[in-house]
Amino acid sequence: xxxxxxxxxxxxxxxxxxxxxxxxxxxxxxxxxxxxxxxxxxxxxxxxxxxxxxxxxxxxxxxxxxxxxxxxxxxxxxxxxxxxxxxxxxxxxxxxxxxx
Amino acid sequence: xxxxxxxxxxxxxxxxxxxxxxxxxxxxxxxxxxxxxxxxxxxxxxxxxxxxxxxxxxxxxxxxxxxxxxxxxxxxxxxxxxxxxxxxxxxxxxxxxxxxxxxxxxxxxxxxxxxxxxxxxxxxxxxxxxxxxxxxxxxxxxxxxxxxxxxxxxxxxxx
Numbered sequence: 001x002x003x004x005x006x007x008x009x010x011x012x013x014x015x016x017x018x019x020x021x022x023x024x025x026x027x028x029x030x031x032x033x034x035x036x037x038x039x040x041x042x043x044x045x046x047x048x049x050x051x052x053x054x055x056x057x058x059x060x061x062x063x064x065x066x067x068x069x070x071x072x073x074x075x076x077x078x079x080x081x082x083x084x085x086x087x088x089x090x091x092x093x094x095x096x097x098x099x100x
Numbered sequence: 101x102x103x104x105x106x107x108x109x110x111x112x113x114x115x116x117x118x119x120x121x122x123x124x125x126x127x128x129x130x131x132x133x134x135x136x137x138x139x140x141x142x143x144x145x146x147x148x149x150x151x152x153x154x155x156x157x158x159x160x161x162x163x164x165x166x167x168x169x170x171x172x173x174x175x176x177x178x179x180x181x182x183x184x185x186x187x188x189x190x191x192x193x194x195x196x197x198x199x200x201x202x203x204x205x206x207x208x209x210x211x212x213x214x215x216x217x218x219x220x221x222x223x224x225x226x227x228x229x230x231x232x233x234x235x236x237x238x239x240x241x242x243x244x245x246x247x248x249x250x251x252x253x254x255x256x257x258x259x
Binding site: 023024025040041042043044045046048049050052053062064065066067 | 117120121123124125126127128129131132137138140141142143144145146148149154155
């Protein structure tokens with residue numbers, strides 16, 4: 001996997017769910033749209049189960065056999081903190097590149 | 101993906117995980133193509149789940165005591181196999197005396213099989229229990245390693 005390919009499945013899942021509740025397939029497509037990275041179903045559900053265990057996402061009532069998830073308040077807080085850190089890293093990195 | 105293939109992949113996960121996510125995960129798998137790529141992804145994820153469970157596997161405090169970990173089949177088996185291997189060497193030395201043979205006989209092959217089996221189960225035990233109960237698993241591994249060392253010492257000095 002190249003360095004240009006962004007891969008942080010939990011962050012991608014949280015970011016996807018920040019746009020509203022989604023089930024697995026919708027999350028995969030949304031993440032492709034977000035960063036061009038298509039998560040495998042195992043990777044996606046690895047992230048989902050860990051995020052649910054941490055209380056950052058929660059399931060909604062199932063639709064057919066599909067299970068939608070949404071961000072919890074703790075998930076929203078964690079995502080905001082992570083994105084702010086990333087924003088700082090991105091700004092600093094770009095500033096340093098400009099100075100080269 | 102065909103339903104049989106999806107069921108097979110779901111089956112790679114531990115039971116508690118399947119009970120929680122199995123149905124929805126199977127539904128997602130049915131919408132996927134490229135079986136080989138998915139197989140690698142799912143196998144890796146299932147192995148990770150088995151090593152570091154996210155649901156239903158929170159080992160209760162009592163279960164992490166040394167005594168309980170020690171009673172696990174994957175802890176008992178390498179101990180039993182190492183002891184059996186040591187017995188083979190000692191019995192061989194008792195019957196034939198301390199002789200340094202050049203050719204490997206039946207006893208040597210039996211010893212190799214027993215030690216090979218013990219090492220394999222020991223690796224499995226370490227992979228399964230080190231992430232869950234590190235101290236207890238380490239204690240078991242030290243005991244098994246000591247028995248292994250005793251085996252190698254016996255082979256070195258008695259045959």
